[in-house]
Amino acid sequence: MSYPCPDKTLELIKKLVDIPSPSGNTYEVISFVETFLSQYNIVTRRNHKGGLIATLKGTDENHHRFLTAHVDTLGAIVKEIKPSGRLKLDLIGGFKYNSIEGEYCQIETIGGKKYTGTILMHQTSVHVYKDADKVERNQENMEVRLDDKVHNAEDVRALGIEVGDFVSFDPRAQITPTGFIKSRHLDDKASVAILLMLIREVKTNNIVLPYTTHFLISNNEEIGYGGNSNITPETVEYLAVDMGAIGDGQATDEFTVSICVKDASGPYHYGLRKRLIQLAVDNNISYKLDIYPYYGSDASAAIRSGHDIIHGLIGPGIDASHAFERTHRDSIENTAKLLYHYVLSDMI
Structure with missing residues (x-):
């Protein structure tokens, strides 16, 4: 059997997280994914929302599978230019201001x-x-200090x-000798890399x-509607x-x-869950079953939009989700192995 190499997947994750892609501004990272797949003569197409779809034909063309991971990340947008020359932010995605305090960032203007x-x-x-230690971390008190004479x-x-203008956060990605990768935006670029390698x-x-x-690299998951169409x-x-929350x-x-x-959307399909466990x-794959209390996925978005499908959710375990995240090559490898056996298996 041929499994994607976890070390190569870690390197691909690092390349992905280094490309800024807050929800609403994912053109560069989608182009990167498009180019990556084109090296292997994999035909892709973009949907109107800007996501990327790759399709691999199977023996049975009357019954399809659909896998998705999202390349959009948390970020921010300039809400106001303050009289002082500092910037006030509005957040993109579900996270708290305290998780980005002291973080380096990049502002991209509409002119590029x-x-x-x-x-x-x-x-x-x-x-x-x-x-200073008692002041609330919120929109009124947080600001961007520009590295320009203003x-x-x-x-x-x-x-x-x-x-x-869009604001992205420095991922500060590192792969450690002990097999960890720590970075912002492992949600969900770790899963994107796993799918690309698969x-x-x-x-x-x-x-x-x-x-x-079909493999959809979606680009609006963090705001709730990345994978509910096409x-x-x-x-x-x-x-x-998508990531497993720790x-x-x-x-x-x-x-x-x-x-x-x-x-938070409710139970995932029981039959598919049992199939994934089996x-x-x-195949001697280490797994954990879990409930994510404050979480929704592209699969739950697809169900809400009315599609008559069997839906499931798996992913690598990510520590400190929506902050400075971390996972290990073992989790990447176990996720890749389960996906490999899943796409080769019979439907339930």
Whole structure:
């Protein structure tokens, strides 16, 4: 059997997270994915929302599978240029201001210029603000300090920066000698890399899948509607590949593949869950079953939009989700193995 190499997958993850792609501004990263797949003569198409779809024909063309992972990330947008020349932010995606305090960032103007800055509390200096530790981290108190000589709003606008410009966060990605990768935006670029390596493995080894299988690299998941369209009428099974959330009361860890039983949208399909468990058991794949209480996926978005499909959710375990995240090569490998056996298996 031929599994995608986890070390090569880690390197691909690092390349992906280094490309800024907050929801709403994913053109560059989608182009990267498009180019990656074209190296292996894999035909892709873009949907109107800007996502990318690759299709591998299978033996059975009347019953389809649909797998998705999302390449859009958390980010921000310029809400206001303050009289001081600092920028006020509006957040893209579900996270808290405290998780980006002190983070380096990039501002991309509508004209394509890019500027750097740092996200800080207005009351950061303890030498000036006695209660800096007690001030709430919110939109009113957080701001971007630009790395340019600006003294007022007019100076900022002279750079071409305006309300609506996208702000992305420095991922600070590192692969450690112990097999961890730590970075922002492993949600969900870790899963995107796993799917890309799986597609490459199937194509380069001339593996014929039992069913025609579509792979959607979606680009609006963080705002709720990445994978709820372009689902063929023949699609029976829809599997989202997204991070497994780690925390108190959770079974998920950084070393196994997480199979989601239920999230905020409700239970995932029981039959598909049982099938995924059996594939893991039969192939010695380490897995955990879990419930994500404050979570929704592209698969749940597809169900809400009215598609008559069997839906499931699996993914690598990611620590500190929606903040400075981390996972291990073992989790990447176990997720890749389960996906490999899944796309080669019979439908339930």
